[in-house]
Amino acid sequence: MTEPTFAGLVSRWYERNARDLPWRHPDVSPWAILVSEVMLQQTPVVRVLPAWQAWLARWPTPAALAQDTPAEAIRMWGRLGYPRRALRLRECAVAVVERHGGQVPDHLEQLLALPGVGTYTARAVAAFAYGQRHPVVDTNVRRVVCRAIAGEPDAGPATRPADLVATEELLPVEPASAALASAAFMELGAVVCTARSPRCGVCPVEATCAWRASGQVAPDGPTRRPQRYAGTDRQVRGLLLGVLREATGPVPHQRLDQVWSDDVQRARALAGLVTDGLVEPVGENAFRLIGDGPPAPVPT
DNA sequence: TAACCGTGGAA
DNA sequence: TTTCCAAGGTT
Missing domain, CATH: 1.10.340.30 (Hypothetical protein; domain 2)
Structure with a gap:
């Protein structure tokens, strides 16, 4: 009788508690x-x-x-x-x-x-989709592994090769079991080991969690800059694209002008949408979603 | 590496 | 009301 592994415990929990999400159904392509x-x-x-x-x-x-x-x-x-x-x-x-x-x-x-x-x-x-054995590391898995194994409150902002290695070491040898464990790690991070208020009381690995053992030390120092949204180019792009999305075919420049009063910022946002290939100009003073209708006539 | 890229709901 | 954050990718 061997001790259950970390992946084994989380997988067992997953089999009993996983959300019924449609893309997890067996017949999904x-x-x-x-x-x-x-x-x-x-x-x-x-x-x-x-x-x-x-x-x-x-x-x-x-x-x-x-x-x-x-x-x-x-x-x-x-x-x-x-x-x-x-x-x-x-x-x-x-x-x-x-x-x-x-x-x-x-x-x-x-x-x-x-x-x-x-x-x-x-x-x-x-x-x-193919049942292969690979570490699947998203923000949930990084947080789970970081807390339960390393005993730190939170992972870094981006996935690093070391994160893949640390997660791979937790996976069962058998591919199908490894894939199941990967889904289980993600689910645990999404539902139990959450960023804000972890529900340690229902966690299948609470007994061995390094973060729990440390008294759940708080994150130290300032975390990443909270990214503002209001007033950013991002918001203006969203407003512009919203208009173009609802329209069929070209939208007069004048109508786009109404979504944001700052001419400079609005023009920059629109240019960005064009650069990104989301939007294209039609004639001299209209825009539309990319490929939304026949190509604009080319002057000869 | 860090900045940029949407949106909406919960705390 | 403001802040946080949600299965990242690209440059």
């Missing part, structure tokens, strides 16, 4: 899982649920999305935030069709090469 992972980047589960359903109902395969316009992808994205993700997801669908015959690849290197897919998302798809 790798494409559907990839879509969920991209939508979940910096975005709460409750907001992703309806968007994910609608997206896959419209574009059940990468090929379906690849054939539609960027403008429609941006519209379907709705108010999930970070609309560049919609653009990247469509580019990703195009790449999957062109490079992989329409099938989401199952090799880490191939996944990493896809637009909008980084270290976390590539590993998440490899593990959750």
